[in-house]
Amino acid sequence: MPSLFTIFFSLFTILVLASSTHGSGTRTGTNTRPFKKIFAFGDSYTDTGNTVSGNGPAGFSFVSNPPYGSTFFHHPTNRYSDGRLVIDFVAEKLSLPYLSAYRNNKADKSNGVNFAVAGSTAIEHRFFVRNNLTLNITPQSLQTQLYWFDKFLATQGCVNMTTTPNQCKAVFDEALIWVGEIGANDYAYIIGSTVTGNTIQHLALKRSTNFVQALLNKGAKYVVVQGLPTTGCLTLSMYLSGDDDRDDIGCLGSQNRQSYSHNTIYQAKLEDFRKEFPEAVIVYADYWNAYHTVMKNPTKYGFKELYKVCCGTGGGELNFDFFGACGSPASSMCTVPSQYINWDGVHLTEGMYKVVSEMFLNGTFTHPPFDYLIKKKMQAGIN
Numbered sequence: 001m002p003s004l005f006t007i008f009f010s011l012f013t014i015l016v017l018a019s020s021t022h023g024s025g026t027r028t029g030t031n032t033r034p035f036k037k038i039f040a041f042g043d044s045y046t047d048t049g050n051t052v053s054g055n056g057p058a059g060f061s062f063v064s065n066p067p068y069g070s071t072f073f074h075h076p077t078n079r080y081s082d083g084r085l086v087i088d089f090v091a092e093k094l095s096l097p098y099l100s101a102y103r104n105n106k107a108d109k110s111n112g113v114n115f116a117v118a119g120s121t122a123i124e125h126r127f128f129v130r131n132n133l134t135l136n137i138t139p140q141s142l143q144t145q146l147y148w149f150d151k152f153l154a155t156q157g158c159v160n161m162t163t164t165p166n167q168c169k170a171v172f173d174e175a176l177i178w179v180g181e182i183g184a185n186d187y188a189y190i191i192g193s194t195v196t197g198n199t200i201q202h203l204a205l206k207r208s209t210n211f212v213q214a215l216l217n218k219g220a221k222y223v224v225v226q227g228l229p230t231t232g233c234l235t236l237s238m239y240l241s242g243d244d245d246r247d248d249i250g251c252l253g254s255q256n257r258q259s260y261s262h263n264t265i266y267q268a269k270l271e272d273f274r275k276e277f278p279e280a281v282i283v284y285a286d287y288w289n290a291y292h293t294v295m296k297n298p299t300k301y302g303f304k305e306l307y308k309v310c311c312g313t314g315g316g317e318l319n320f321d322f323f324g325a326c327g328s329p330a331s332s333m334c335t336v337p338s339q340y341i342n343w344d345g346v347h348l349t350e351g352m353y354k355v356v357s358e359m360f361l362n363g364t365f366t367h368p369p370f371d372y373l374i375k376k377k378m379q380a381g382i383n
């Protein structure tokens with residue numbers, strides 16, 4: 001006959017085993033849902049449908065046409081790629097449906113909202129108007145996205161942690177906040193103008209960090225912030241520049257150095273926020289180094305074309321022509337998109353977004369690793 005002690009001991013073992021099984025489920029992300037919602041922000045790298053052909057960035061006004069979306073969705077979804085974006089892989093990892101666009105009134109928003117909008121800048125639109133930089137520019141910025149988010153939060157009764165702590169806690173305790181890449185457009189819009197890159201760096205960083213701070217003040221608790229990618233590797237950057245300005249990965253060196261320095265200052269500010277908001281988990285997603293790593297060893301990830309776009313016109317080294325952009329009648333698409341990094345000149349292929357998202361989600365290029373954020377969420381309570 002088993003003693004009382006053995007019965008207790010076995011019970012204890014079962015409990016421990018049960019909880020550790022639960023823990024490993026979290027790591028693979030297949031059978032648990034650490035978050036109920038995602039709120040995402042950013043530009044066309046994160047936008048899942050807030051713009052359509054005609055109201056997005058003028059250089060890429062065919063997003064509602066095939067072959068956008070052809071690889072995964074098999075039809076255009078107003079994503080600027082042939083398939084899924086990083087935010088889509090994040091949703092998959094968290095066992096949540098793909099994020100609904102804020103401007104889609106009919107969409108189900110119970111699992112979160114995507115406020116990211118293509119063409120968006122970090123700096124407010126007024127700045128570009130004042131400097132006569134309105135060509136090709138959409139009026140949305142981080143300010144727009146914060147305004148939209150405030151309107152959404154108001155429907156949940158949340159103003160900020162000082163005024164309505166309980167309502168804001170209810171929203172943010174169950175939500176992953178994903179601040180996608182932002183700022184690349186700010187730098188792109190001043191090409192050929194007298195506004196300097198340093199002016200943009202100063203203002204764009206101020207706006208981006210104020211934005212993150214505003215989210216934290218509202219009660220944001222689990223936050224991932226993406227830095228800028230190696231913007232000097234985008235086909236458009238290379239198309240607009242001379243051959244003499246190239247770095248170790250064959251990209252526009254001056255621009256990659258500028259993005260790198262932008263990210264360095266951004267990260268230092270995030271470190272300040274970690275001290276100022278000890279209750280929050282703030283993860284930095286290092287897009288620049290993820291992209292750089294792929295460029296250093298492309299065949300490891302299945303890529304053959306690093307600079308040439310999959311969907312474009314003109315052939316040649318870049319297959320890019322600003323006036324024959326992807327989706328326009330003149331354009332055509334490559335046969336194996338997963339061998340290309342660049343999709344349409346500025347945006348990346350699903351293949352590249354998949355690799356980058358794996359690097360973020362498996363912790364190689366997230367600091368602290370993404371798993372740490374999941375662990376903190378699980379410790380705080382299972383929803």
Ligand SMILES: *[C@@H]1O[C@H](CO)[C@@H](O)[C@H](O)[C@H]1NC(C)=O
Nearest residue numbers: 129130131132133193194195
């Ligand atoms: C913008 O354009 C207007 C009209 O052409 C001109 O008067 C003004 O000086 C310009 N502003 C800048 C900052 O270049």
Ligand SMILES: *[C@@H]1O[C@H](CO)[C@@H](O)[C@H](O)[C@H]1NC(C)=O
Nearest residue numbers: 159160161162163164217218
């Ligand atoms: C919170 O909201 C109130 C009311 O709008 C405002 O007065 C206060 O400055 C806000 N606090 C923070 C930290 O944003």
Ligand SMILES: *[C@@H]1O[C@H](CO)[C@@H](O)[C@H](O)[C@H]1NC(C)=O
Nearest residue numbers: 354355356358359362363364
């Ligand atoms: C993370 O993902 C990348 C991209 O798929 C892969 O190359 C790398 O080996 C992975 N690292 C770990 C630790 O799993």
